[in-house]
Amino acid sequence: MNLQAAQDHLQATGFYLLDDQDATGQDRLQVLDRNWLxxxxxxxxxxxxTTDTLITLHAKKIGE
Structure with a gap:
């Protein structure tokens, strides 16, 4: 699932404490969430x- 869809799904189910990280370890920022998997x-x-749990999504650019 792309990063934007994952964030949308989590927020729709009540999770708002979200973080995202570059899964490759390069510490890049996810500027266009739809371009990250x-x-x-x-x-x-x-x-x-519980919905007050921090959820961290680890993503990499699509095609990597």
Whole structure:
């Protein structure tokens, strides 16, 4: 899922404490969220957490 769609989905389900990180370790900023693909998240997808939990989306540019 692209980063923008993931953020939209999480916000629609009540999660607003969101962070995004460059999954390649290059520490780049995600300027156009639609150009980034989420490759993992913390806490892991499917884990039950409260909506006040910080969700970190790790993404890399599409095509990398």
């Amino acid at each position: 989420v490759v993992r998240q913390t806490p892991a997808a499917g884990k039950r957490v």
